[in-house]
Amino acid sequence: MDFKTIRNDFPVLSNQNIIYFDSATSSLLPTRVIEEIRKFYETNGTVVKRGAYKLTIESTEQYEKARIKVAEFFNASPAEIVFVPNESYGISSLLYSLPWEKNDRVITSYLEHHSNYLPLLYLASRFSIELDHIAHNSDGKINPDALSPLIKPETKLVSLTYSPLLFGTINPIRPIVKIAHDKDVRVLVDGTRIAGHSPIDLKSLGCDYFVCHGNIGLLGPMGVGILYINQDAQEGLNPLILGSGTVAKVTVENYKLMDFPSKFEPGNPNVADVVGLGGAINYLNGIGLSNIRTHEVKLINLMINRLTEIEKITLYGPTDSSEKNGIISFNIEELNAHDTAMYLDEVANIAVRSGQLCCHPMLDQFNISGVVQASLHLYNSKEEVTQFLDVVETIVKELA
Structure with missing residues (x-):
């Protein structure tokens, strides 16, 4: 299965230069x-x-x-x-x-x-x-x-x-x-x-x-x-x-x-x-859920491995991809989650979610005021994840 060409099945992605990492809120529609x-x-x-x-x-x-x-x-x-x-x-x-x-x-x-x-x-x-x-x-x-x-x-x-x-x-x-x-x-x-x-x-x-x-x-x-x-x-x-x-x-x-x-x-x-x-x-x-899962696990591993190496990053949730789906929540030390999300959007055209995620009691349990969240699906690629991680590193160096 060539997941690189799957992006072309989604008009929002094929018609715009955007990286969409908010599929846990709403996934995009194929043609x-x-x-x-x-x-x-x-x-x-x-x-x-x-x-x-x-x-x-x-x-x-x-x-x-x-x-x-x-x-x-x-x-x-x-x-x-x-x-x-x-x-x-x-x-x-x-x-x-x-x-x-x-x-x-x-x-x-x-x-x-x-x-x-x-x-x-x-x-x-x-x-x-x-x-x-x-x-x-x-x-x-x-x-x-x-x-x-x-x-x-x-x-x-x-x-x-x-x-x-x-x-x-x-x-x-x-x-x-x-x-x-x-x-x-x-x-x-x-x-x-x-x-x-x-x-x-x-x-x-x-x-x-x-x-x-x-x-x-x-x-x-x-x-x-x-x-x-x-x-x-x-x-x-x-x-x-x-x-x-x-x-x-x-x-x-x-x-x-x-x-x-x-x-x-x-x-x-x-x-x-x-x-x-x-x-x-x-x-x-037609694609197969097992194939989708295998593809997402590769992206999860890439994202987690890089984020754990970046200073001033706090990751939430398991780091073992076998225990999680394609939801990656994190914060950058001293930065508001919304500010990080806005930077990703305005500078790199990367769409992520930020804030309290409609789960206030959960965040209260961990004394978290809000998070940045990147969530993946089959239309995301290794290249997109790498670009996202590069921008996150830039944010840490320039703003944190």
Whole structure:
């Protein structure tokens, strides 16, 4: 696989002299995905499941074909895949649909993105739910052995990130799921920062719920995410939002909901972006996630090896590439993270993220006010990483 030519598949990169290192916030779209979306609007543009005429039937078929592609990609059943607007919506809609009782407990961590942590805080205030936090090391890795002592009779859920945004650590989710299930506790996994970078087999992983964004890692468009609900965990869930598409029958006194996944997809869905996501899945499958992972590991090693040699650099997260994805967070001594990011952008046209990364509790745990973050994907190259590192060295010499 020639990853140098892959850059040409991404119009933002092929049309501009830019190095894009912010894929943990939003990945770029390949031409194939853009064409899928354009084609849908040019040839159809109708809603799904709302009529008997040809266009809407074809629209429904395209929508459901995308669901099948996503299900196969994650080794799940189509009936377990719910399309949602984004990761935040997916997690909130699930958590608010569970039958909570006062004094129920949830095990989470301080490593969570706000998408996962904020709805838990709301549940704690709204239903008097208690939050227990599992231990992690200084690299953001969770110790599965720390889970069992936290599980109490009132524990209803374990809700954890697969890969925390600050560190990019790949956490041992499979043993965590097993420990929780041995005590009849369900598990929600936030998989946004690992989906599209490494193969994920949801049946093998064993979690009850899995959420990820379509345009972070998966190369899909903004406005669509994935909520996986294992068939064994679907009973007893009451959808947060109801509307057309979720009901089989409505009377003046009552209603009957559709089966999964329709009961969790209210209103007119974002058909075009779902179709685009299906195109992104095809694109990723054509390259192969194992090939993508191998390519990214080479870039991770290059970046970490150089950064550890530069004076006044503080790196966050593991330095072993087998334990992390393509997220590299760091700071330069005496420099504000935003100033470093602005220099990279204005002087070298290198786009990185900076600040608190929508994970304030995580940064507070380590007394970090903000970081510079470079996050990689398949369209990045060795030459780009080398250029980035050269500029970082210049910043240290001239400004730090």
